[in-house]
Amino acid sequence: MLGFDLGKYRTIVISIALFLVLDLGVLVLNFVISSEIDKDAVNINLAGRQRMLSQRMAKTALQVEARAVQSVPFEKEAEELQAAHSTFDSTLNAFIAGGATLSGAGSEIRIDRIDDAKAQAILGEARALWTPFSTQVRALGDKGTATPEAAATLARQAENVNLGLLKLMNDLTTRSEQLSSDKATTLRLVQVGGITLATVNFLIILFHFLRHLRESDRLVERAKRETDNILRTTQEGLFLLDDRFAIGSQHSRALGGIIGTEQLAEQDFLGILRPMVTQKTLDTTREYIELLFKPEIKEKLVGSLNPLSHVEIHQAHGAGETSTRYLQFGFNRVRDESRITHLLVTANDITRRVKLEQELKATEERARGQMGMLVEILQVDPSDMHRFLQAANEGLHHINGQLMDQSGGKTEQKINAIYRITHRLKGDAGALGLSILAEPFHELEEVLSGLRGRSNVSGEDFLPVTVQLKALFEQLETVGSAVNRIGQVRGVVTVEPPRPRVETAETPPRVVGLWQSFAMQIAERQQRKVELIYSGIDLERLAPVLQDSVNGIVTQFLRNSVVHGIESPAERRQRGKPEAGRIAVYVSQRDDGGADLSFRDDGQGLSIAKLRDAAVRAGKLTAEEAATLDQRRIVALIFEPGISTRETADEDAGRGAGLDVVKDMITTLGGTVRIGSTPGEYCHFRVSLPAQPEQLLAA
Amino acid sequence: MDETQLKAFVGIVQNYFDKITGNPAEVGTPFLGEPGDLPIHDFTGVIGISGNQRGCVYFSAPALMLREILLRAGETDLSDGNLADITGEIANTIAGNARREFGSEFLISVPVVVRGSGQHITMPKDVKAYVIPLRWRKIAASLVVSVGKA
Numbered sequence: 001m002l003g004f005d006l007g008k009y010r011t012i013v014i015s016i017a018l019f020l021v022l023d024l025g026v027l028v029l030n031f032v033i034s035s036e037i038d039k040d041a042v043n044i045n046l047a048g049r050q051r052m053l054s055q056r057m058a059k060t061a062l063q064v065e066a067r068a069v070q071s072v073p074f075e076k077e078a079e080e081l082q083a084a085h086s087t088f089d090s091t092l093n094a095f096i097a098g099g100a101t102l103s104g105a106g107s108e109i110r111i112d113r114i115d116d117a118k119a120q121a122i123l124g125e126a127r128a129l130w131t132p133f134s135t136q137v138r139a140l141g142d143k144g145t146a147t148p149e150a151a152a153t154l155a156r157q158a159e160n161v162n163l164g165l166l167k168l169m170n171d172l173t174t175r176s177e178q179l180s181s182d183k184a185t186t187l188r189l190v191q192v193g194g195i196t197l198a199t200v201n202f203l204i205i206l207f208h209f210l211r212h213l214r215e216s217d218r219l220v221e222r223a224k225r226e227t228d229n230i231l232r233t234t235q236e237g238l239f240l241l242d243d244r245f246a247i248g249s250q251h252s253r254a255l256g257g258i259i260g261t262e263q264l265a266e267q268d269f270l271g272i273l274r275p276m277v278t279q280k281t282l283d284t285t286r287e288y289i290e291l292l293f294k295p296e297i298k299e300k301l302v303g304s305l306n307p308l309s310h311v312e313i314h315q316a317h318g319a320g321e322t323s324t325r326y327l328q329f330g331f332n333r334v335r336d337e338s339r340i341t342h343l344l345v346t347a348n349d350i351t352r353r354v355k356l357e358q359e360l361k362a363t364e365e366r367a368r369g370q371m372g373m374l375v376e377i378l379q380v381d382p383s384d385m386h387r388f389l390q391a392a393n394e395g396l397h398h399i400n401g402q403l404m405d406q407s408g409g410k411t412e413q414k415i416n417a418i419y420r421i422t423h424r425l426k427g428d429a430g431a432l433g434l435s436i437l438a439e440p441f442h443e444l445e446e447v448l449s450g451l452r453g454r455s456n457v458s459g460e461d462f463l464p465v466t467v468q469l470k471a472l473f474e475q476l477e478t479v480g481s482a483v484n485r486i487g488q489v490r491g492v493v494t495v496e497p498p499r500p501r502v503e504t505a506e507t508p509p510r511v512v513g514l515w516q517s518f519a520m521q522i523a524e525r526q527q528r529k530v531e532l533i534y535s536g537i538d539l540e541r542l543a544p545v546l547q548d549s550v551n552g553i554v555t556q557f558l559r560n561s562v563v564h565g566i567e568s569p570a571e572r573r574q575r576g577k578p579e580a581g582r583i584a585v586y587v588s589q590r591d592d593g594g595a596d597l598s599f600r601d602d603g604q605g606l607s608i609a610k611l612r613d614a615a616v617r618a619g620k621l622t623a624e625e626a627a628t629l630d631q632r633r634i635v636a637l638i639f640e641p642g643i644s645t646r647e648t649a650d651e652d653a654g655r656g657a658g659l660d661v662v663k664d665m666i667t668t669l670g671g672t673v674r675i676g677s678t679p680g681e682y683c684h685f686r687v688s689l690p691a692q693p694e695q696l697l698a699a
Numbered sequence: 700m701d702e703t704q705l706k707a708f709v710g711i712v713q714n715y716f717d718k719i720t721g722n723p724a725e726v727g728t729p730f731l732g733e734p735g736d737l738p739i740h741d742f743t744g745v746i747g748i749s750g751n752q753r754g755c756v757y758f759s760a761p762a763l764m765l766r767e768i769l770l771r772a773g774e775t776d777l778s779d780g781n782l783a784d785i786t787g788e789i790a791n792t793i794a795g796n797a798r799r800e801f802g803s804e805f806l807i808s809v810p811v812v813v814r815g816s817g818q819h820i821t822m823p824k825d826v827k828a829y830v831i832p833l834r835w836r837k838i839a840a841s842l843v844v845s846v847g848k849a
Contacts, residue, residue: 278750278806279798314749314806324749403730406832406839414728459726459832460709466729467702470827473731 015205019198026194033187040180043114045104046091047173053088054165057081057137061151061158064140068151075143082142089134095172096123119175126168129161237347240334243293245269245286248342258327258349260315269345276313292331293340299333306331310350326354373436377482380432381510388428389480391548392437395421396473403466411457416641418465419448420661424552427661431518431555440475444468452642509538511551512585515558519583522562529569529580530562536587545692546595549665550587556662557599557685558583565603565683575680577602593691594671600684605677608634611643618642635675639663662687700752700829700846704801705729708756709831711796712842715789716835720771724840727832734822738830738841741765742782744790745820746797747808754823754846756797758789764838779814787812823847 060081067074090101098113114120136154140146146154227250231238237255240248249265256262259272274282284307291297291305308329315323328350334342377385399418426441447464451457512534523530539547566572566581573579586598611634612626620640621629637643641660666673671689676682709726717723732738743759765782774781790810798807813820822828828845 276806312750314808324753400731403728406727459728460706462728463705463709463831464702466731466829467705470731470829473827 012205012209015201015208019201019205022194022198022201026191026198029190029194030187033183033190036183037180037187039112040176040183042103042109042111043095044173044176044180046095046101046111047169047176049104050088050091051166051169051173053084053091054162054169057084057088057133058158058162060084061137061155064146065148065151065155068146068148071148073145074151078140078142078146081137081140085134085137089130092123092126092130096120096127114176114179116175116179119172119179122168122171122175126165126172129164129168133157133161237345239264239345239347240342241269241289241331241345242342243290243340245289247272255347258347260313260325273313276315277311281307281311289331289343292333292343295338295340310354325349325351327351373479373482374486376434376436377479377486380434382483382487384432384511384514385483387544387548388432388434389476389483391428392425392476393480395425396469396476399469403462403469412452415448415451415457416660419445419452419641420664422448424556424661424665427555427559428552430521431514431551431558433517433521434479437472437475437479440468440472444472509534509540511539511547515554515585518555519558519562522559523566523581526563527568528562528566530566530583531580532558532583532585534585534587536585537589539587541589542587542595543593543692545669546689549669549689550595550597552665553597553662553687554585554599556659560659561599561601561603561683565601565605567604590688590691595689597687597689598684599687600682602682605679605681605683606635606638606675607679611635611637614643615640635677638675639673700844705829705831705844707800708793708797708842708844711793712758712789712833715792716768720768720835722835724833724835727834729829729831731827732830732843733827734824734845737822737828737843737845738832739816739820740840741815742786743813743820744786744793744810745813746790746794746810748805748846749808750805752805752846754826754828754844755820756793756842756844756846757820758786758793758840758842760786760789760840761838764835764840767836767838783812783814 060077063077064074064081067077087102090099093099094101094111095114098111100108100110103109114123136157140150140154231250231252234252235254237252237258239251239255242248245268247264247267247269251264255264260276261272264272270282270286273285277285284305288302288305288307291302292299306329308327311327311329313325313327315325326349328348330346332344332346333340334344380388399421402414402418405414422441422444426438426445429435429438429441444465447468451461451465454461512532515534516532519530519532522528539550542550561583562581566583567575567577569579572581581601581603583599583601588596590596608631612621612629615621615634615637616623616626618640620637620643626634638659639662643660663673666687666689669689669692671687673688674686676684676686713723713726738759740759741762742765743757745755745757747755762779762782765785766777769777769781769785772785787810790812794807794810797805801807822845826845826847828843831842831844833840833842
């Protein structure tokens with residue numbers, strides 16, 4: 001009806017409107033009646049004046065007569081008489097039919113006809129008396145020249161009408177007062193009636209709506225109590241979000257704990273998230289919320305875009321200390337009719353669940369990744385593995401020590417020192433068949449090779465070395481922990497009786513099997529055939545440090561021999577040699593507890609020409625120097641870093657590393673090495689290592 | 700933390716020195732340090748890192764170096780408070796630039812300045828830290844990056 005729906009306020013609006021209509025009606029009536037009373041007051045005054053004028057005209061008529069008899073001019077009296085006559089006549093006519101007359105102040109006023117039968121009857125009588133008298137007065141004129149007879153006639157007529165007019169004008173005054181009094185009474189009645197009705201209406205409104213308000217308040221209070229109980233008790237974070245990203249005034253108590261801050265009511269949701277999530281997540285969240293407020297977008301369709309369905313949050317707690325938790329936020333539209341007013345947001349802390357999932361996933365990944373590693377580890381003798389891990393750990397710390405040394409020594413020396421350790425450890429890992437470690441060592445070697453060829457190497461250029469070193473430490477730790485776990489299992493489950501600790505010299509030492517296996521691997525990669533023969537003592541009779549050294553040296557010699565010495569089967573056939581190259585290794589213990597090693601292959605021997613070329617290629621010698629250098633010095637070049645007769649590098653050789661590592665080890669141990677070679681026939685290394693100080697101390 | 704990310708951190712510090720003092724800091728050979736044995740100088744600005752990787756990055760310098768930097772920047776107030784401020788500024792520069800470069804990968808906290816020993820610096824346990832030695836006008840400082848998987 002009004003163009004809009006008043007809903008539950010319809011009754012109260014109608015009641016108030018009625019109250020206003022009543023008030024307005026009383027006001028209008030009050031105004032109308034008051035204005036009538038005002039007019040009556042004027043009529044009363046004028047009726048009173050008519051009384052006075054009737055008396056004045058009688059008196060003036062008598063004065064005119066007296067003057068006329070005495071022949072005295074009476075112009076003034078005649079004028080006064082005419083003025084009184086005119087005023088009386090116009091007032092009388094205005095009372096009867098409405099019209100203009102003079103007010104008490106002498107100005108012209110318009111009055112309405114007195115609309116009352118009784119008053120009109122009085123006025124009718126008054127006109128009957130007045131008309132003849134009026135005619136006489138008009139005939140007299142205002143010149144004061146009438147005859148004494150005419151004046152006497154007027155005086156007699158004035159005497160005749162005087163009392164009648166006086167009485168009638170008295171009656172008119174009384175009647176006017178009566179009319180005015182009646183209207184005043186009506187006005188009071190109207191006011192009393194109006195106010196009474198308005199009061200009744202007000203009381204109805206008051207009692208009716210107070211009852212309803214009390215009922216509503218009770219319902220609201222109950223609803224609020226229920227809401228409060230829910231918000232206080234629920235373990236979920238619950239709150240409303242508006243389209244300006246502001247959190248509502250109420251939220252569940254749990255929300256503070258979930259989000260990690262208590263000041264949440266009416267705060268900017270994105271502002272709260274900002275320090276906890278990445279900028280990218282924050283931007284996506286803003287876009288997602290904006291999408292949800294667009295009614296044309298299907299809520300279910302965009303549900304999968306929710307960037308907070310599984311979000312990692314971070315909170316700082318001091319110098320470098322942060323806590324990470326995982327939260328899950330759900331968003332549901334809140335509609336009022338068809339308009340989306342808010343989003344109902346639910347928040348949950350899913351850290352525990354996510355951590356469990358992560359642990360499970362990591363365990364599965366570890367299990368998958370460790371399978372290959374376990375297979376490799378299981379193929380290695382535990383004591384060899386233990387020795388290798390210890391040596392590798394020491395080697396890595398040695399590399400780190402080289403990096404830590406900021407004393408400003410020659411960078412080239414630093415790179416070479418790191419390279420030698422890396423190459424040795426790579427060889428050892430390869431000899432044990434541990435590709436899981438040989439590969440990262442190979443990668444480090446690659447990085448170092450890159451640095452070796454460069455001039456002006458800065459500290460920053462070592463960053464990839466340090467990064468790879470860290471990866472190696474971690475990989476070594478992983479292998480170490482796997483070895484420990486396997487050791488625990490081996491301790492519990494004994495599958496076969498342990499081998500006797502002491503082996504006779506006739507039985508090939510265990511390490512020989514490793515050498516043979518290593519030699520076969522390289523030979524396979526290099527398309528060679530090779531046979532390794534060992535004669536000599538069991539290496540375990542040597543001091544541990546010498547065992548490791550001999551093992552390391554033989555490993556490098558093997559690599560060198562298969563790659564550079566032994567010819568391809570076809571070439572060997574051509575030269576009348578058996579297809580399989582023969583490598584003879586002999587180890588004996590010196591009287592002082594030291595060790596002698598003989599390593600001989602029947603390959604192509606050392607090529608002086610190739611060594612000269614390699615030295616020039618590596619920049620160690622100029623072409624001129626290389627041409628003039630004697631053979632012994634040229635042969636000694638095989639122990640220099642960076643010298644390789646191979647022109648391309650692969651996993652086994654080509655970087656000119658290997659024999660420099662051997663030389664480094666021998667030098668460290670205080671030993672010597674001699675080389676014998678006949679081109680096309682053989683190459684023979686004889687290494688002599690003295691007893692080591694710890695042996696002497698132990699002795 | 701890979702090589703590129705480490706290089707970015709080093710680059711940020713070098714740029715800062717270059718811009719403020721006109722001399723870039725010299726970088727020594729980076730090495731690995733144990734959590735309990737990392738270089739700490741007089742003032743250290745620490746930035747927390749979280750996300751896929753967690754830990755911290757800190758810049759630590761002796762008071763002597765910080766005083767020199769202040770003098771180069773035209774400052775005359777060489778009080779400890781100002782030295783802490785300049786440390787915070789360096790750390791803030793690292794944090795700001797790092798946020799721009801790795802904002803989508805890590806969450807980088809507001810820096811905190813720690814004076815004296817690094818007892819209040821929380822380092823990830825069992826993780827070797829990258830120690831990048833810096834040298835500027837023959838004075839040594841350190842940039843340390845220690846992060847592990849979250």
